[in-house]
Amino acid sequence: MSFSDLPWPLLQTVAAIADAPLTQIADQLRDALLPHMGSSALVIFTEDCTGRPQKKSGQEDIVSRVSIAELDELRADLSDGSPWFGEAVLAGRPRPVLALKHAPSQALLVLTDPRPANPQGNPGLELVTYLWGIAARRIQEKVADAPPSYLAESRAASAERIRVTAELTDLHSTTLETLLAALRSSSLDDAAARTTVTDLAAKALVGLRTLSHRTTDLVEEPVAKAFERLREDLRPLTRFSGIEVEFIEPPLNGRALPGEVAHAARAVVRGLVLAMTEQPEVSRIRTQWDCDGENLLINVRDDGRGALAADAPSIARLDRRVQALTGQLRMDVMPGWGADIFVSLPLDLPTRPSGDAAGWNLATRELEVLQHLAAGQRNRTIASTMGISENTVKFHVRNLFKKLDVGSRTEAIALAHSHGLR
Structure with a gap:
């Protein structure tokens, strides 16, 4: 096959899905599928994105009303990853749908009112399945490497x-x-x-x-379930690398992990194990999770010659991910004896603001309102708690948006949490 004979439209479609940000991946996938499978709306339901488990594109009356409960019930009815045509309740009423489940992540794709471009044999269905598999894997990868x-x-x-x-x-x-x-x-x-x-x-x-x-x-994810998912992620490595990976499981009654902590913990351990396997003379890696009620405690150790560099780009990237959740990563390298790495990830956001918050130049009342926002309170509750009117709360919130340079409550809450306010 010559260079000009390559299926460039398909390759460009795959590249668009692979490069799409998480917030746009539903739009990109729907655009890619439309020539092969028309639909009134496309909905992705994935537990990898704990903050936004739904990713949607299409008719507003559908994407604005579809619920997690409806998607979860539909996913439970699917026995495997095969495409399923049928009728399901979506956005409050029965609709014809095409549904596919991505087995490794249990992510769900739903197309409402599916219209095959070629109903005779429907060869486009194979392409739908293929592109959905790419999108589901990219969602997993993008969440694992999220900034x-x-x-x-x-x-x-x-x-x-x-x-x-x-x-x-x-x-x-x-x-x-x-x-x-x-x-x-x-x-x-x-x-x-x-x-x-x-x-x-x-x-x-x-x-x-x-x-x-x-x-x-x-x-939230039970700590034992989160650790079992880690074991499944690393199973191919243990099977084909020739390196023994030992898993020391956390207590079964350990505290459940926030979704972001569970995802980060698995990504960090995967990254550390891969970095260790690249060293010469490594035959055994031991990973252990524990929980002290306030932190997830991770220890990963190898039996190599101590060649892992603390300033290696791969370790620095993992350290930044740990710091994003206000955690700590400590690394002990022992020449001739291997590397011993300890990670601590807090299960709760810090309760005290860091000194960086002083740079916002907030008035006392504005800081108090921001703390209530970060705690998840609505304007009426904030007004009642502070003994002020709801209109005064709205006034403070508008000032906060300007001083924090944000455009929504969610952005303000995220910024506050990143600075230790809750």
Whole structure:
């Protein structure tokens, strides 16, 4: 095949997906698929992005209303990574969909109202599967190598989603519990109606609680599960490199890890193990996780000749990722005996602001409002707590946006968290 005979449109499509930022990968994938599989909307559901598990492109009435609960239910119905055509509830009503699950990451792709370009045999379906596999792998890789700013904003978004979900849960739970009490009252004589409505309300209450727990699960990962995912990530290396990798598991009852900490921990260990395997005369690597209730403690040790350099670019990149989560990385290199690396990742954001916050020149009241924002409080709650009007809170928030040079509450919260405010 000559250079001119190469499938350049396809290669350019693959390059566009591979290079797309996480915030644009849904748009790029949908543009790539449209010549082969039309759709009214494209939705990606991935737990790798804890702050933004949904990535969407297409009709606004669909992408603005599709819920995590709907996507999670659809994914649970898929037995493997094969394409599935059928009807599913998306954005509040049944729709025809094409759904594919990426087995390694459990990420889900959904196309609503799919329209094959060539229904006869539909050869485009193979290309859809191929491009989705590339996109899903790139999402994993981009999250693993995400810059500190993304990690901070993702963590802020995760905290905000938990807060909003908890608030909605409390509100609707109270409503439903009141409804149940009224319908069970002996003063109501329509027994059949009372029984029917009671059953429906009880089912809605269970569903709401399940949604709350499911949302929390997205931003927290049991430490044992996180470690098992690390073992799976490193399994090909242990199988083909000839190097023995020993895993010392964390306590089963250890505290759950925030999503960003779990992702960072796996990425750091993978990076350290790969750096160690590049040394000569390494035959064994030992990795251990532990948890002291406040920090995830990681230790990775090799039996090489101590040739790993503390100032190597690969180690420096991993150190920056650790620092992005206010963690610490310490490395002991023993000539003739190998390298011993210790990493500590805090499970909670620091409660005290760093000295850098002084450079924002915030007034006392503005700093107090920022602290409440960083804690996930809404304007009405902040006003009540501080004893001021809601309009005054809005005034302080506008000033904060100008002084912090941000354009949204999420950006302000992410910046505050990166400076130790919570």
